[in-house]
Amino acid sequence: MATSSAVGSFDKADMDLWLQMPGTWVEAPNLRRGGESGVQRVSTSEHQLYYRKQQVEHLYYDWRHPFGYPTAMREYNALLQARKLGVRVPRVVYAGCRKQNKRWLALLVTEALHGYTSLEDCYAQGEHERWGEPLHCEILRRYGSSLARLNAGRWQHGCLYLKHVFIRVDRRGIDIALIDMEKARQRISAKRAARHDLRQVKRRSSWTESQWQAFLQGYRSVFSTAVPE
Incomplete structure (x- = not known):
């Protein structure tokens, strides 16, 4: 008999209802952590766009979960904590997990970030040249201040590639969002969180010295x- 635990919902929809919605893979299921995890883009009958992370036996282990627990649930908690710290992240509309046939199944559904584009795509499309x-x-600078809010709360993102940093630039101004907090x-x-993330940012960007200093100015x-470098 399956056991379940739903920690968030949207219109009281359960896991099975979300799984029944047709979607298209944006991140095909990958095999790791002894299981699999993938992401689909889902559009509801109201034409609202969501991203659905689906996992089977994709687990992490810590002192609270020595026998393993779905990483999607850890990400759900991280997204909630980031929002409390004033960091823009995708809004969770459903998160739940259950054990079926002795295997963990997990689902995390988030709203699409409308009007945002990843820094990776912006650079690939030459947007930075048009920005000036x-x-x-x-x-x-805005990216730096956003990451600093997360780190100041002792939270470490842990996977900062440019594809995980989303920006929106329009008449309302500049906005930054962080994704993929698995x-x-x-x-x-806070210093340990900062040291880890800043090293990742510097290693995975190809900014000029003046651009790196602009990022640090926002961070500081x-x-x-004192910011560890």
């Missing part, structure tokens, strides 16, 4: 203690 240097640096976790200190405007 002043706007480009301001975007990086590896996020809270550290014992929020992070109250």
Whole structure:
């Protein structure tokens, strides 16, 4: 007999209802952690767009879950905590898991970030050249301050590629959102969270020195203690 645990919902929809909705793969199921995990784009009858992360026996282990628990549930908690810290992330509309035939099944559904584009895609499409240097640096400052809010709360993103940083630039101004927080976790200190994420950001970007300093300027405007580099 299956057991279940739903920790969030949208219109009281359960896991089976969400799974029945047709979708298209944006991240094909990958095999790791002893199971599989993938992401589909789903459009409801109301033409609302969501992303559905589906997992089978895709587990993490810690002192609270020595026998393993779905990573989607860890991501759900990280998304909630990030929002409390003032960091824009996709809004969760459903999160749940259950054990069936002795295997964990998990589902995490989030709203699409309308009007946002990843930094990776912006660079690939040459958007940074159209921005000009002043706007480009301001975007990086906003990215820095957004990440600093997360780290100041002792939360470490843990997987900061440019494809995980989404931006929106329009008449309302500049907005930054972070996605894919499956590896996020809270550290014992803000400095440890900062040190890990800043090293990833620097290693995975190809910014000029002035652009890196713009990012750090935004970061330092929020992070109250000395920034580890």
